[in-house]
Amino acid sequence: MPGFGDIVQKAFYLGVGLASYAGEKAGGKLAELRSQVQKLADEMVAKGEMNTDEARRFVEDMMKQAQQAPTSTETTEKPPTSEPRRIEILEEDEEATVKEPKAPATENVDNLRQQVLKLQEELKKLQQD
Numbered sequence: 435m436p437g438f439g440d441i442v443q444k445a446f447y448l449g450v451g452l453a454s455y456a457g458e459k460a461g462g463k464l465a466e467l468r469s470q471v472q473k474l475a476d477e478m479v480a481k482g483e484m485n486t487d488e489a490r491r492f493v494e495d496m497m498k499q500a501q502q503a504p505t506s507t508e509t510t511e512k513p514p515t516s517e518p519r520r521i522e523i524l525e526e527d528e529e530a531t532v533k534e535p536k537a538p539a540t541e542n543v544d545n546l547r548q549q550v551l552k553l554q555e556e557l558k559k560l561q562q563d
Contacts, residue, residue: 442560446553453546460543464500471496 475489484492 439557439560442553442557446550446557449546449550449553453543453550456546457543464497467500468493468497 471493475484475492478484478492479486479489
């Protein structure tokens with residue numbers, strides 16, 4: 435039967451793994467988004483609907499919008515709860531139908547890193563006791 439320290443250690447490793455995975459997914463999604471926005475801008479330049487400077491600004495603006503925090507109406511719709519957020523595990527074929535969260539990727543990664551740091555501190559305290 436594993437001890438409490440083993441459970442905390444496994445929880446810590448799970449947190450580190452989740453943070454790493456979230457960072458990789460966020461980076462991949464942002465790169466994919468940039469590619470799609472760049473293609474759209476290239477098509478508009480080719481059609482003469484905008485010049486290259488406008489296209490560059492368009493791509494930069496779209497990337498900034500994608501990385502910004504959600505609006506205040508989105509955050510007020512979901513009141514904070516004391517219970518943990520539920521995680522749903524999906525099969526690969528289901529991922530195409532799932533909507534991506536609206537929170538910016540960098541904020542999610544920072545939140546996960548903070549959680550990992552807190553778990554590390556708790557683990558150190560438990561090991562000292």
